[in-house]
Amino acid sequence: MGYTLGQKLIKSHLVSGDMTPGSEVGIRIDQTLTQDATGTMAYLEFEAMGVERVRTELSVAYIDHNTLQTGFENADDHRFIQTVCKKHGIRFSRPGNGICHQVHLERFGIPGKTLIGSDSHTPTGGGIGMLAIGAGGLDVAVAMGGGTYYITMPKMVRVNLTGKLSPWVAAKDIILEVLRIMSVKGGVGKIIEYGGEGVKTLSVPERATITNMGAELGATTSVFPSDEITRAFLKAQGREQDWVELLPDSDAVYDEVIEIDLSSLAPMAAMPHSPDNVKSVTEIGPIKVDQVCIGSCTNSSLLDMLKVAAILKGKTVHPDVSLSIAPGSKQVLTMLAQDGALADMIAAGARILESACGPCIGMGQSPNSKGISLRTFNRNFEGRSGTADAGIYLVSPEVAAASALTGVLTDPRTLGEAPQVTLPEAFLINDNMVELPASPEEAKNVEVVRGPNIKEFPVTQALPESIEAKAVLKVGDNITTDHIMPAGAKILPYRSNIPYLSKFCFGQVDPEFSERCKAEGKGIIIGGANYGQGSSREHAALVPLYLGVKAVITKSFARIHQANLINAGILPFTFADEADYDKISLGDELRLPDVRACIAQGKPVVLENATKQECYPLAYSFSQRQTEMLLAGGLLNYTRENAN
Ligand code: MIC
Ligand code: SF4
Numbered sequence: 001m002g003y004t005l006g007q008k009l010i011k012s013h014l015v016s017g018d019m020t021p022g023s024e025v026g027i028r029i030d031q032t033l034t035q036d037a038t039g040t041m042a043y044l045e046f047e048a049m050g051v052e053r054v055r056t057e058l059s060v061a062y063i064d065h066n067t068l069q070t071g072f073e074n075a076d077d078h079r080f081i082q083t084v085c086k087k088h089g090i091r092f093s094r095p096g097n098g099i100c101h102q103v104h105l106e107r108f109g110i111p112g113k114t115l116i117g118s119d120s121h122t123p124t125g126g127g128i129g130m131l132a133i134g135a136g137g138l139d140v141a142v143a144m145g146g147g148t149y150y151i152t153m154p155k156m157v158r159v160n161l162t163g164k165l166s167p168w169v170a171a172k173d174i175i176l177e178v179l180r181i182m183s184v185k186g187g188v189g190k191i192i193e194y195g196g197e198g199v200k201t202l203s204v205p206e207r208a209t210i211t212n213m214g215a216e217l218g219a220t221t222s223v224f225p226s227d228e229i230t231r232a233f234l235k236a237q238g239r240e241q242d243w244v245e246l247l248p249d250s251d252a253v254y255d256e257v258i259e260i261d262l263s264s265l266a267p268m269a270a271m272p273h274s275p276d277n278v279k280s281v282t283e284i285g286p287i288k289v290d291q292v293c294i295g296s297c298t299n300s301s302l303l304d305m306l307k308v309a310a311i312l313k314g315k316t317v318h319p320d321v322s323l324s325i326a327p328g329s330k331q332v333l334t335m336l337a338q339d340g341a342l343a344d345m346i347a348a349g350a351r352i353l354e355s356a357c358g359p360c361i362g363m364g365q366s367p368n369s370k371g372i373s374l375r376t377f378n379r380n381f382e383g384r385s386g387t388a389d390a391g392i393y394l395v396s397p398e399v400a401a402a403s404a405l406t407g408v409l410t411d412p413r414t415l416g417e418a419p420q421v422t423l424p425e426a427f428l429i430n431d432n433m434v435e436l437p438a439s440p441e442e443a444k445n446v447e448v449v450r451g452p453n454i455k456e457f458p459v460t461q462a463l464p465e466s467i468e469a470k471a472v473l474k475v476g477d478n479i480t481t482d483h484i485m486p487a488g489a490k491i492l493p494y495r496s497n498i499p500y501l502s503k504f505c506f507g508q509v510d511p512e513f514s515e516r517c518k519a520e521g522k523g524i525i526i527g528g529a530n531y532g533q534g535s536s537r538e539h540a541a542l543v544p545l546y547l548g549v550k551a552v553i554t555k556s557f558a559r560i561h562q563a564n565l566i567n568a569g570i571l572p573f574t575f576a577d578e579a580d581y582d583k584i585s586l587g588d589e590l591r592l593p594d595v596r597a598c599i600a601q602g603k604p605v606v607l608e609n610a611t612k613q614e615c616y617p618l619a620y621s622f623s624q625r626q627t628e629m630l631l632a633g634g635l636l637n638y639t640r641e642n643a644n
Contacts (some may be wrong), residue, residue, distance in 0.1 A: 004156040004250025005223055006191035009131035009246075011453040013114050015148045021155045021189070021255070024623035026148035027131075030113040031058045032140050035100045037065035037361070037487070038118035038537055040496035042137030043084040044457060045303035047448075048636060053089040053440060055146030060108060060434070062093040062100035066492055067356045069365045073493035076451025077109045080496075082435070089437045090144070097433035098329025098355040105208055106331055107431060110242045111226035119213045120536040120560060121297050121378065127208030128233065129226030129246040134215060136538040136564040138635050143164045146541075147639075150625060154191045154220040155255040161198025163263035167418035168411075171206035172299060172376065172396035175213040176268040177260060179277035185530040186480060187217025188559060190255075193442040194224045195248065198262045203234040203423055204233035205301035212298045216275040218533055218558050238429050261575040262390075267411050269374070270394035273382040274478065281399055286408035291373040292323045292400050293328030295353065295503030296360040298549070299376035300328025302335055303423055304397040310339035310349035311412070315558055318407030319603055324365050326353040335428050350404075362386035362488030374409065376400050379534065380484045383508050386489060387565075434464050454496045458546040460569040460633035467550045467571075467592040472523030473506060473513050474586050481561060482536035483509050485543050487535075495539060498546050505543045523592050528553035528581065532561025549593060552609060553618065555581055560581050566626050571595070573605060573618040580616035584609060599627055 003011065010019060010027060017025035034042050039061055061081050066074040078095060080201035085092040093103055100117065101133065103122035109115065115122060118137040126133030135149065143149050159178060163246045170513075178192070192214050194207070202210075207224040214222030226246040234243045267281045294300075294308055305327050317323045325345055327333040333355050336342040346349075346352060359365035359379045366386030367373040373385060373392050380392035393409070399486075402412035412418070438446050475483070480532070486504055494500045504511040517523045525544065531554040532540060541564040544552075551571035555578050565572045571592075575581055589610040607617045632638040 001253055002251040003244060004254060004378050005193050005225060005248040006154065006156055007197060008248070009112065009114070009223070012232060013131070017153065021153050023153050024150055024625065025153045026150050029056060029116050029149050031108065032056050032138055032143050033100050033104055033115065033117035033122065034061050034137070035065050035119050036063045036077060037492055037495050038137045039081050041457065042118050042141050043081060044454070044496065044634065045138050045141040046088065047084070049141060049145050049639065051145040054144040056144055058108060059090040059144050060093055061090050062357060063095040064099045064356045065361055065363070067354060068489055070489065071493060072451065073453040074150040076453050077496060079449045080451065080454060083446060083448045085435070086438045087443045089235035092435040093439065094433045094435060096330060096354060098331070099297045099300060100355060102300055102328030102332070105327060106237055106427065111230060111246050112244050116140055116149055118536055120534065121212050123221040123287055124212040124297060126211035126214070126221055126223035127204055128230050129224060131221060131223065133458060134219045134536045134560055136536055136560060136567055138538060138567045139563065142635070142639070144408060151220060152189060154189055157190050157192050157193050157256045157258065158254040159258045159260060160196040161194060161260055161262055162196050163198055163261045164201045165262045165265065168398050168413045169265050169267055170398055171209040172201060173265050173268045174260065174262065175210045176270055176278045176394070178258070178527065179216055179270065179276040180219050181258060182535055183276045184216055184274060185218050187214060187219030190219050192217065192219045192222040193248065194222070196479065199224060199230060202227065203303060204230060205303045208301070209298055216378055218530065220452065222561060236423065236425055236427050254576050257322045261404045262313045268398050269382055269399065269409065269411065272391040272393070273380055274395060277614040281409055281411045283408055286407055286410065287372060289321055289374055289403050290371040291367045292404040293323055293365060293373060293375040293377070294324070294326065294360045294397055294400050295326030295358065296377040297328065298378045299397050300326060300332065302332045303421060304376070305332055306341055306421040307334065307419055308397050308401045309344045310421060311398065312350065312405070313344040315348050315405050317349035317404050320407050321404050322351065323349065323404040324351040324353050324359060326357050326358045329355050330433055331427055338428070344588060352601050359385065360490065361491065364489060368559050372402050374403050381480045381534065383486065384482050388508070428448040434532065444637055453494065455499060458498055458542055459544065460637055462633045462637070463569070463596045463631050465594060469522040469524045469550055469590060470520055471526050471584055471586055471588045471590055472520055473510060474526040474584065475509060475528065477528035478530045478533055481532055481537050481540040482534055484532065484540040485537055494593050498542055501539060502543050502546050505547060513628060514547060517549065518582070522548040522550055524553045524583065525549055526584050527552060529555040531557050533558040538564045538567065538593065541565045541570060544571055566629055567635040569630060569637070571630060573620050576617040576619045583612060583614060583616070588612060596631065600631060
């Protein structure tokens with residue numbers, strides 16, 4: 001029996017475990033990336049490990065999230081990351097150089113290599129045949145130190161693409177269709193592999209849009225084969241030597257196959273407030289639009305930008321619409337400028353933003369009250385834009401640009417002939433904004449600069465024999481990390497200050513949670529299905545840890561968040577019988593008797609509800625390594641114990 005592409009990539013990097021779906025495998029990591037919002041914490045953790053030089057083939061730190069600089073905090077954190085990079089052998093992509101995933105695809109990604117990044121959209125690299133996975137900062141720190149990265153061996157899903165996209169229909173519509181079919185939890189524990197004749201019709205930036213937004217499926221990662229199209233892209237980036245061909249075996253067996261005929265797709269949109277709430281643009285109808293934002297790691301490539309410029313050329317943005325555009329990288333922005341396309345955007349009235357995440361993470365451009373905003377981004381969770389009652393629709397650059405002109409949600413097929421845009425044979429290459437680290441000799445004299453915003457991270461304790469704590473919070477299905485630990489312009493600058501961040505934990509869901517939990521000193525969170533979907537931010541585990549949360553008991557978890565909870569030493573259990581979820585009320589006195597002995601010996605764990613006089617069996621499947629981590633009180637303690 002042959003291997004799928006995902007299995008081949010895992011097999012070639014396998015360090016431990018067997019490749020049976022559901023069991024834990026350890027893989028060797030070739031490359032890492034961090035961004036600044038998760039990077040400060042990741043580098044503090046790296047420093048705590050005491051490793052002098054990174055042991056990966058390549059590690060890059062990007063500054064792209066916290067670029068608003070409304071106070072000293074961001075700039076201080078940038079300095080911290082810059083000096084850590086210099087000292088420890090990491091390349092530093094300076095602010096202005098672009099969004100991590102876009103730049104990494106252009107300049108550093110290599111087919112067949114493994115990449116983990118402290119950002120959930122790291123699977124963008126799957127667009128050129130990398131095994132690229134989003135992870136918590138601590139996991140990335142460990143990988144930088146040469147440590148193995150562990151995942152649950154995923155099941156393999158093949159998305160078979162046939163036919164060819166019609167004019168005005170985009171790669172974004174393909175991934176929106178996959179989201180419509182699979183839902184935001186449909187990809188958990190799976191690798192989504194794209195194949196079929198239709199693949200040959202998609203360029204690398206289009207493939208990267210699709211693998212990027214595979215994060216919204218909850219998938220471990222998504223991957224495209226590396227073929228002649230990949231080769232042409234790398235050649236145009238001056239990196240043909242990095243190309244290798246990578247295809248699945250013809251007799252590979254998949255756990256699930258999804259068929260999509262590209263020619264049957266129409267322009268689509270994900271409606272508020274979930275990326276899987278997908279309908280076609282015509283079905284939704286011409287709703288009035290207040291704002292349009294084009295950019296983000298999903299849709300900010302040169303290809304996307306040239307299409308947008310062509311649509312806007314010679315026209316004016318509708319008077320009721322604010323249009324902002326953030327090209328994904330310095331390469332994209334420079335080429336747009338040289339081509340004259342940037343002038344077309346500016347002339348039409350677009351507000352040009354720097355090459356960074358910007359509005360995607362609520363760093364500016366929050367819509368008006370009850371505003372309708374069309375965005376080419378990947379997430380439309382409630383409140384993420386910075387305006388609590390705004391309605392965000394996720395659309396392709398074509399739909400975004402067309403609607404910016406008309407002022408209503410518009411099917412671009414009504415605009416006549418689609419612009420013909422092709423990728424250049426050679427991109428403009430200038431890596432002058434990527435700073436190289438100091439030599440090991442010079443590194444000894446490099447001093448790491450720490451601003452006052454950088455605080456210690458919370459200390460974890462070994463798991464006690466038993467836990468007794470109240471249900472301090474009860475939430476429903478699909479809770480996102482944006483609910484747990486919101487981002488946005490007011491909070492994001494404090495990512496290296498857990499005590500300050502803790503004031504905002506679950507603020508949108510239950511404004512009293514933080515105070516209540518802190519006053520209790522300890523607590524247990526009760527959650528629904530797909531708890532912790534969305535970002536990789538380990539702050540969504542570290543902040544609850546700081547507030548005293550001992551266990552999170554849910555119907556099911558999202559992958560990265562569950563790993564972050566274990567890394568932080570917080571117990572993640574699921575209900576053996578989901579119906580028990582309904583029996584627990586906020587404030588109930590809960591007990592996990594002998595929980596330490598039970599998980600150490602792999603015995604069943606029972607949750608006692610002293611208030612209701614009931615017992616609920618819980619489920620868990622921790623690997624040996626995870627068990628030891630939980631017993632030690634998290635990954636840092638575990639690593640320290642093992643080092644001793
Ligand atoms: C996001 O899109 O939510 C982020 C901001 O990029 C996060 C990382 C973070 O919270 O810093 C992600 O996707 O992992
Ligand atoms: Fe940045 Fe948005 Fe991409 Fe996250 S999803 S990395 S915030 S552009």
